[in-house]
Amino acid sequence: MNNHIEQQNVRSTVDLPLLALRGIVVLPGMNIHFDVGRKKSMAALDEAMKSSQEILLFAQRDLRVADPSAADLYEFGTVARIKQLLKLPGDNVRVMVEGVGRARLNGFITQRQFILASADLLDEPETDGESAFAQALIRELRMAFDDYIAVAPKMSGEVIMNIMTLEDVGTLADYVASNILLNLEDRQAILSEIDPCRRLEQMVKLLRSEIEILSLELDIRSQVKEQIDKNQRDYYLREQMKIIQQELGEGENIQSEVEEYQASIAKLELTGETREALLKEVGRLSKMVPGSAEATVIRTYLDACLALPWNTETRDKLDLQRVKNRLDRDHYGLEKVKERIVEYLAVKKLTPQHKGQILCFVGPPGVGKTSIAISIARALGRKFARLSLGGIRDEAEIRGHRKTYIGAMPGRIMNAMKQAQSKNPVILLDEIDKMCSDFRGDPAAAMLEVLDSEQNYAFRDHFIEVPFDLSNVMFITTANVTDTIPQPLLDRMEVIELGSYNEEEKLQIAKRHLVPKQIREHGLSGRSLRFDEDALREIISGYTREAGVRNLERKIALCCRKAAAARVMGKQGITRITVGQLESYLGPAKYKFDHASKVDEIGIVTGLAWTSVGGDTLKIEVNAMEGTGKIELTGNLGDVMKESAHAAISYIRSRADYLGVDHDFYKNRDLHIHVPEGAIPKDGPSAGITMATALISELTQRPVRHDVAMTGEITIRGRVLEIGGLREKSMAAYRAGIKTIIIPDGNRSDLTEVDPTVRKNVSFVPVTSMEQVLKTALVPMKKASAQSSGEREKTLEATLLEQPDGKRRSAAIRQ
Structure with a gap:
């Protein structure tokens, strides 16, 4: 497109208020009304009404920009005259304008309260409207317009009459562009073209392109209508079949059930082997008697498959600082675990396709292995599911049973995916060191495929039978010791040791987490019950002897219960638990620490x-x-x-x-x-x-x-x-x-x-x-x-x- 402007085309330079348009291009000679809501735009209208009622209208390149600069606007716009202003509810204004002429933007003078811009007013170069080339363009445009009318929505007779009678080349091009369906870029291209003949020639090309698109839409509409007619015919026949089956006493209509299954499969957008297997089962169901045992087995299978999150996943929140803050807020200490989680997420952020390692938290009871897995899921924004593997001795618990058996069901892994309703949840495999094996199989061997990131992209449950992708699942396992975990399974996991808490760590956990939690759960408040720090230290050293904090929480809960009972019985004010009062709450201290001897001894x-x-x-x-x-x-x-x-x-x-x-x-x-x-x-x-x-x-x-x-x-x-x-x-x-x-x-x-x-x-x-x-x-x-x-x-x-x-x-x- 040649937008070069000779000096003689510039009529004058004016400074006028500017209104930035979103999704609208106003052409010269065009009358249009639109709503205005931005404060700067309404201020520009007020300024224009105070002076000449003329305003510059320039379209935005990006509709999402709320406060556009000169670079965000197209170079060419329109000088328009405001014809009518109408106040709308909600501080909006509806304005009617008439395009007067083309303008080229030089820049913004000010844009504080409203945009005051400098623009060149442009005159069209003189053309010989009687020339053979101009007449040929006009004739070609009218022929194209006749074709457009045949496929376009109904158009008013006034518009058709004006197009057939207008003789000015430039005006005709602008009028046609104003009255047919064009996108923003095409209409802006017509506005930006100064030469009338080139503008009309470009309009003919756009009109022919629109005719092709509208013709294609008509063909598609016709095909859709034919398909709808066929579907209505099929529906009519199915309804007849339903009535016949009811008259024959066959009970429920299995055909409607089949249709529901087909619609559910289509909604899941499955591909390949999975889609074919499910549709095959639906086809078998359609040929069976509704009450047969085999039909019940197929229904159970289809329901189990359709309940899985085949294509549903959550978006990871990979803000590492946010994740770190969340972990610090939920747990005191455990620095190695937190550091490893942050490293895992950093790698995930840099390489989204990275499958990552299976984490195994090993440590004594009560140190927070399960709770930190829950915190990881919350920090990532992922769904969470927990499997307790303690005492499992049947391989089918992991892989499921063949659907040919009576009472068959999917394994625990598939049930966890169904529970999470996401294909990328955090799944906690709790107590993995306590799985057993006997004549029914070895569940630890079944876990080998589940916890192998190179194989679990196509995990096959015995009941589901089709591959399911587990590669996006973040598996976290917990164990008290690693001695009882088979070596091949242990080799697939990265072991992170969670040691026992020392006295200072237990004190901080009690102050930050356990005491507020127990006070809240016992219907008390921080104003009615307080623990002295020395009292907490004495509970830790004299009343509990453990690696974690479970017994510590129980002792704190016992104090809270006694304080709650005292309050219900009429005691007012603040209950303060000190070292001297502990014996009345918890009884005598159970443990004493040995102290170093004060004398050097032999042997x-x-x-x-x-x-x-x-x-x-x-x-x-x-x-x-x-x-x-x-x-x-x-x-x-x-x-x-x-x-x-x-x-x-x-x-x-x-x-x-x-x-x-x-x-x-x-x-x-x-x-x-x-x-x-x-x-x-x-x-x-x-x-x-x-x-x-x-x-x-x-x-x-x-x-x-x-x-x-x-x-x-x-x-x-x-x-x-x-x-x-x-x-x-x-x-x-x-x-x-x-x-x-x-x-x-x-x-x-x-x-x-x-x-x-x-x-x-x-x-x-x-x-x-x-x-x-x-x-x-x-x-x-x-x-x-x-x-x-x-x-x-x-x-x-x-x-x-x-x-x-x-x-x-x-x-x-x-x-």
Whole structure:
């Protein structure tokens, strides 16, 4: 299109209010009315009415722009005269304008209250309307218009008469463009063309194009009408068939049922094998007697298939900061889990086609494995479904039963998809470590395909029989231990350990989540019941002994119940639960923590133990007596712990000269190694250096420092090997008042996971050999001899009198 404008085409330059049009193009000579709602547009109308009643009308390129700039408008528009203004309800105005002439936009002068623009008023170049070319264009346009009338909606006789009588080339082109159906771009193209002949020529092309489109619409309309007639005929015949079946006593009409199934299948927009299989079953149903057993089986199958979310999915909310804030709000701690979830979402945002890893949360009961999976679903904006796998021993529970069996149904995976009503939910497979296997099959083997992102895009349930895509599902599994999970299944999952909470973490969870929740659930408020922080600490340490916070929540709930009962019985004001009041609410404290001894003792060493509910200190005692070399091990010790004692004795015998021990101690001395609290089973290798130190202390009569605790496995050559559970063990040592902890050098990297408070107050000594352990743990000889045995016994007696006779938990200790 040639829009080049010669200088002589510019009549003058004017400054007029401008009205930006959305979806409308006004041509010269065109009378049109439209509604105005934007404040700037109404202000422009008011300004125009105050002066010459002339206004510039320019169409917007993008209808969505609310406050357009000059760049958002087309270059060519129209100068129009306002003929009528009508106030409408809701602060809108209906205006009627008449196009006066073409204008070209130079720019905005101001656009604060209204747009005041500068524009060039354009004159059309002179053309010879009597020329053969102009007459040929006029004749061609009228012929095209005759064809247009034949296929177009009914047009008024006045418009037809004007088109047949107008002789001016430019005016004729504008008039036709104003009175036929054209889109915004085509009408703007006519307005932008200054040369009348080229404008008329372009109008002829657009008219021919519209004729082709309208002709095609007529053909389509005719075909649709024929199809409707056929459908009406089929409907009439089906209704006749229905009446005949009712007269024959065949009961319900199976044909209407078939139609409903066909409509449901079409609505799901299924493709390929799935669509063909379902339509085949519908075809079989249409040929059966309605009440037959086979028809019931097919109905059950179709209902199960159509209830699945084949093409329904939710849109992920991949705002990582929002997800992180949500996880932080729902759960305190668990930083590794939160970091892994954010990483998963970051990869998902960068590569949407990435299938991701199956996450497996492993940890003791009550640490929040299930609740964090729910938080992940909420943060992502996905649907959530939960499957409890504990005790499942039948493979058909996962894959479903063949529909040929009586009472067959889909497996739990398909039921979870039906429950979620989305093809990309978060599905929690709870207690995956507690699946069983017997003669009916191994459900863990059936889970192999479900949890393999390379295979589950075409998962086949035995009942459904057609492939279903599980690749967009985010599977999260939970387990207490990984020992009972088959290795091939474990290999498909990324294991994330959720350790037990320490005392500070439990305190924050109680303050932020448990206390507000229980107060709310018991009909109280923060103004009627308050917990002191010291009282919460006492509940954590004195009334619960667990890895998670379930018992802690129960104790808080017990306090809330008693406070609610007191309020119902007439007590007013704020109930404040302090440490001194806990005994009246919860009874005497059940647990006491051991405290470090205040005196260096011979043959008694403080070890560190890991339990499922956290860390603990453990005293190991050794007595050496005249005898024949018997070795007695007591305290309900496991096989591994007994082997550690024998390894320690072998080390002492091999290093007798260096240690200053009698070479024949294993012949003429009886050794008794005892670990107190004999009712509690104990096992594990990490008490090796503790036993060796206690034996050497007793055999050399050198005291062991009372402020030192240790953990580590010993070999028969005296090497110290790394252990697990350092975080929990170090917390127990800190609680007991220990100042120095001896740890294997291999555990040096685990110090980053130790609580910052513990790292600040406790000194850690990494060692690689028993020589380094003894150097740190045993009191030097001069200092040991300076302190008489009588003084040590006196101090020991005073210390024992101070020790409370506290109960311990009955859980098994693992060294």
